[in-house]
Amino acid sequence: MRLYRFLRRKFALVVPTSLLGQLALYLLAVNLVLVVLHGIWVLAKPGPEAGGDLPEWITFFNVLLVGMYSILLVRWMRGVLLWRLRNRLIVTYFFVGVVPAVLLVAMALISFYIFAGQFATFLVTSDLQAEVKALQSANASRASALAGSLRRGRGTSASVTETRELETSLPVSSKTQVVAWYRGRPFLLQGEPGAQPLAVPGWLKENFSGVALDESGLYLRATTSERVGNETMTVITSMPLDKEVVDRIAAGLGRTTFYITGGDFNVGADFEPTEAGERPMVQLEGQREGTEQRGVRVRRQSSQPAPARSSLSVEGGRLPPRTRWLDRPVTFGALFLFADWKTGEETASLFAVRTRPSALYARLFGTFGAWAGAWAVALAALAVFLAIIALVAVAVAIGLTRTVTGSVHALYQATQHINRGDLSYRIAVRQKDQLAELESSFNSMSTSLQRLLVEEKEKNRLQSELAIAQEVQNQLFPREFPAQEGLEVHGICRPARIVSGDYYDFLVSGSDRLGIALGDISGKGISAALLMATLHSAVRAFQISGVPERVAATTGPGAERHEMSASGASLAVASANGAVSPGYLLEILNHHLYRSTTPEKYATLFLGSYDGRARKLQYSNAGHLPPIVLRANGEVERLREGGTVLGMFDELTFEEGSVELRPGDIFLAFSDGITEPENEFGEFGETRLIELVQENRHLPLPQITDAVVGAVNDWIAGTEQPDDITLVLARGKSSG
16 A cells, blocks of 8 residues: 555656646657557568558657647746746846847858958959940040041041051950941951951940840940941940959959849850852951951851850859868859840849958958958957956856845745744845845844734724725715605715715705705815715705804904895895705805815815795706706706805805706706716717716616616726716606
8 A cells, every 4th residue: 555655646746737748648648559559560561551541640649749748848947947046047147148149149240241242242343344444445445546547538448457456455355346337337346257246236325335145145345436427436345254254353252153044045156157159247348258358257157056045154263262260161142234235124133252251351451461460360359358258257147146046045945934924034144235135124024024914903994994984974875765746856876985075965845845965075085075974964954954044254363244145146044944045055065164174175066955836946056067957858958057166265155046847857967977987989978978868868767877877887898987976866747
């Protein structure tokens, strides 16, 4: 039995607990079964088809298992290897220090590669342009000399002979062809005898110099036009862009190759002597067909053209020798422009340069002469200096890491003691840094925990008292709604917190009179709830008990009589049944709040007195949102008569108004907790409230109240209620 428990405990350590680990273990078992079955199958029936589809399934499960166990390995490393803070810091230093350094080095190498490529291709492009400019200069010299000779009246043959003998910077080569076109006839100034003369293309309207492409390959070509009398003479110089030219361009740099694709090139065309009677390809003045003159032999194109190719490459130059171990060959590519000799369309194609960094370095710092090697020494010294700084930084990081991990380990041990209830445990503080301050703070935590336990008990007591205050406040709101002649009423108050700063009440005075009160106290919480209770008791006391016609008020150091005029908006005279008029009651309440509260505390209050016999509501509004009367015919009337808020200024008077509530009319009073809640579309708003009540006016008043509160909750979409919600409804009804 003991052995069984031991094996079970050890086996529990092997079996994974996560769903992914268990699935991977099951798949591994299935894969092993498939491998065994495949082996038995191969032994029993050897052959190329032995095993059937089992190898594919084994491969599939192998790939799946590699992915799963890779994820499990990452989880294990994160949970086991990275549990210690020291290991986490090492990984953090790797990502914070090593990875950015590697990225910076990679960025530097990429930047160096791009710069080197731009420099290498710039050298090739510059040398190519230099060849083109030399060709254009020589061509212009020949054209100027030939045009001058023709202008002096020399014959065409003599002018051509003089120009042919002109010394230019062009290399002497039978591959270079110079042709002059004058009066519609070509004259060969230089080139292989019998070669097809270069015609002046139709798109050529001005002088041209650059790389051109025709059926036989790439050429460096230049054209110059001169006016000779009324005729135009054009000289064309063409030099093949072959290995000889590319060797000059890439001298000392590296292997350079120009690529052209997508064409139709007849490279290496052969020429044969011209038979008698055939038209010569190049004809000079005074030359007969099929003859030789001045060493110029007329040749014809072979009847067997060279095979056509769709791509062309011209390469030259030589890769420089390696100067050091890191002097590896690199290849760069760029674009060069060439013109189609038939159409004049300019196209870009690729050329590649294979060189070594030492060759580029020599070309870049060639002007420094003997000082060029000093740059390499300076860069090597800078690299050694930076390496020393990096080693020092690593040593400092290790020392700082030990201080951090030591403090964290001490904090970990202290938390274990606190977790066991040992609040007397203290950490030995040996340093003077932020971690030491943290250890000191931890030492004071045990005392703070004891104090927090006491405060938690006090908080629970306060919560209990707040719950009692909530129950008491709920008793202040009407629990039953009085039924009056010709009027039905309903109200609701939903606090935003435990207790509310809003106030509403229905005050019954006999069988035919009903007082309606709705107010809002500034602020929220306990202070607003206490002031609300004060206002509630004062309204009830003055409304039900009544007040004398003259009230004495203390204003300043002496006492004086403060009389309420019976005329105007405030009435000091009580009604016949003893109820105080709303305006006069607001004056008394304002004086009471002004004397008993601080200046920043104030209240808004609407008071109304409904006479059931006359179906009239006499009211006064002290800074509250104006209640609304929704007539049965759809009209909307706002009750605005009154004055400013209560408790902010003394010696205020409040105007009164009256409104008739006919059967079907709805009286609607509300607090800003209904109209001011916002979402991404803005405030709920008074207009939306009116529309909602109008749509549901046929329903009982409690259902209208529920519809309004539900709409406000939907408007704020489940977020915290921003303010107290208070709503009072009254609807006129028939007397019968």
